[in-house]
Amino acid sequence: MIEIEHRLAQRRNIVTALPGPRSSALADRRKAAVAAGVGSSVPVYAADADGGVIVDVDGNSLIDLGSGIAVTGVGASHPKVAAAVADQAGRFTHTCFMITPYEGYVRVAEELAALTPGDHEKRTVLFNSGAEAVENAIKVARLATGKSAVVAFDHAYHGRTNLTMALTAKSMPYKANFGPFAPEIYRMPSSYPYRDEPGLTGTAAARRAISRIEAQLGADAVAALIIEPIQGEGGFIVPAPGFLPALADWARRNNVVFIADEVQTGFARTGAWFASEHEGVVPDIITMAKGIAGGMPLAAITGRAALLDAVHPGGLGGTYGGNPVACAAALATLEVMRELDLPARAREIEAMVVPELRALAEQIGVIGEVRGRGAMLAIEIVRPGTSVPDPVLTKAIAAEALSAGMVLLTCGTHGNVIRLLPPLVIGADLLADGIDVLTEILRRKTVSN
Missing domain, CATH: 3.40.640.10 (Type I PLP-dependent aspartate aminotransferase-like (Major domain))
Structure with missing residues (x-):
């Protein structure tokens, strides 16, 4: 995967608890101004974004595995x-x-x-x-x-x-x-x-x-x-x-x-x-x-x-x-x-991520299926040894991922699917870090579950 130069450092860096004090203050202001019917997946507020990272208002640098729901394929601030x-x-x-x-x-x-x-x-x-x-x-x-x-x-x-x-x-x-x-x-x-x-x-x-x-x-x-x-x-x-x-x-x-x-x-x-x-x-x-x-x-x-x-x-x-x-x-x-050539880059992301997650699925009991194409990938979470959807565990995995410094989205009719939508310009090292963190969370949750 060819590395691309980015404006922001492409690394995960957590400097406060999440959400941090500035995000928490904005959340309080939001309650008084924004309709309750508008939800947000994560409680941190963005201040900057580039390549595969989002920097929040408290200075935390998060790995972006959501791309604003598949929007920022070229990154959120590509210079062109x-x-x-x-x-x-x-x-x-x-x-x-x-x-x-x-x-x-x-x-x-x-x-x-x-x-x-x-x-x-x-x-x-x-x-x-x-x-x-x-x-x-x-x-x-x-x-x-x-x-x-x-x-x-x-x-x-x-x-x-x-x-x-x-x-x-x-x-x-x-x-x-x-x-x-x-x-x-x-x-x-x-x-x-x-x-x-x-x-x-x-x-x-x-x-x-x-x-x-x-x-x-x-x-x-x-x-x-x-x-x-x-x-x-x-x-x-x-x-x-x-x-x-x-x-x-x-x-x-x-x-x-x-x-x-x-x-x-x-x-x-x-x-x-x-x-x-x-x-x-x-x-x-x-x-x-x-x-x-x-x-x-x-x-x-x-x-x-x-x-x-x-x-x-x-x-x-x-x-x-x-x-x-x-x-x-x-x-x-x-x-x-x-x-x-971002179609090719999406295929490289699939080749990098899917084998690792499928190998993990053979070792732990909560992954029903790893699926998807390119940089549109998913992990279906189930109760151990069954195909019964487990939305509670899925939500917990996403929450723990945020604490570790990753923006991770869920989906599915039953709310039990983790979706991976990294920007197509994400670097190999940053993506590998994100998958390593996710893998560790999945292993830990399997033991605790």
């Missing part, structure tokens, strides 16, 4: 991205592309047409968030097909707006007491190899879902099928080989728009530019956000020209969608990703 943001902000921060358009938006659309799978003619629309991209992909599919039903899957996560909550599977904290939700959303079984019945292939799992779609809805009623190629919040679930291609083939044969939600999996995260590429799937529409712009708010849908051009002028857009500063950040981010 920061310079592009400053340059664009110095010229203009906003005109609204729907009023006075600008080249940056067009250039991002051109880049996405070239990067996304398939050599067909494509069109792009830019938005602010992943949820907004998903909503607009559904709008396009419904208008273009003249149908209304939308199929989503078990363990799915697609956002927090009303429509995307309907698409999301997990109730707490995302859906509980926020209904009623948008209608004409139907959930089908996904492929979850660790928890599926033994021997269920991806093709068979797809047939199971398709048979239910045809029996309960009928293909003639379905406008779109939306799926994460690797499910994110649901547990970093990699479907069995053949599952995605079989669904995409069925959708194509039945005039159903196949939407790949690549909000978390996109932009080199899984070892390819997009996770759909691992099985040669060419979606009709891809939704993107997170890693696209180095931390600036930007999202997109890119899809077949005939689909997106079917929408009447004015039917798509938004005041801030494709903000010029965010577009400048995206163009710089993509340039850095190419220069550093």
Whole structure:
């Protein structure tokens, strides 16, 4: 792994108890100013970040294994991205592309047409968030097909707006007491190899879902099928080989728009530019956000020209969608990703981390499965010697990791999955330190459990 020069020292360094006094003071101020419904995974407040570290307001340097939920693939302050943001902000921060358009938006659309799978003619629309991209992909599919039903899957996560909550599977904290939700959303079984019945292939799992779609809805009623190629919040679930291609083939044969939600999996995260590429799937529409712009708010849908051009002028857009500063950040981010070959770097991270964790799984009883692709990796935590989810132990592992100086995220329908999402520019030594600390915690928790 080629080492990259960074502005901040790339090492773990804890100088106070966590949270420290300044973070604790900010937490008190927050209670009086910020709504209680906004949660934070860790109780430390960031002051600086670069490469694979976050420095908090008390001077503690933490290993970042979360990347702001897969956003800061190039790091949180890459100099090329920061310079592009400053340059664009110095010229203009906003005109609204729907009023006075600008080249940056067009250039991002051109880049996405070239990067996304398939050599067909494509069109792009830019938005602010992943949820907004998903909503607009559904709008396009419904208008273009003249149908209304939308199929989503078990363990799915697609956002927090009303429509995307309907698409999301997990109730707490995302859906509980926020209904009623948008209608004409139907959930089908996904492929979850660790928890599926033994021997269920991806093709068979797809047939199971398709048979239910045809029996309960009928293909003639379905406008779109939306799926994460690797499910994110649901547990970093990699479907069995053949599952995605079989669904995409069925959708194509039945005039159903196949939407790949690549909000978390996109932009080199899984070892390819997009996770759909691992099985040669060419979606009709891809939704993107997170890693696209180095931390600036930007999202997109890119899809077949005939689909997106079917929408009447004015039917798509938004005041801030494709903000010029965010577009400048995206163009710089993509340039850095190419220069550093971050898809290859993600594969190097996988090669470095997965064998060590799988070896550990054979030695201790609380790891049900180690899975994932590239730098989107997961450890499913279970009660010793069983496959029963253990969310309590998972939470304790994440808390102990923070005390040791690591930002570590959890996920999963049952809250029992540790997810590893390091910045793609993390150094080998820093990553090795983080995995060593995590390994020691897992061993210790196994003994105490």
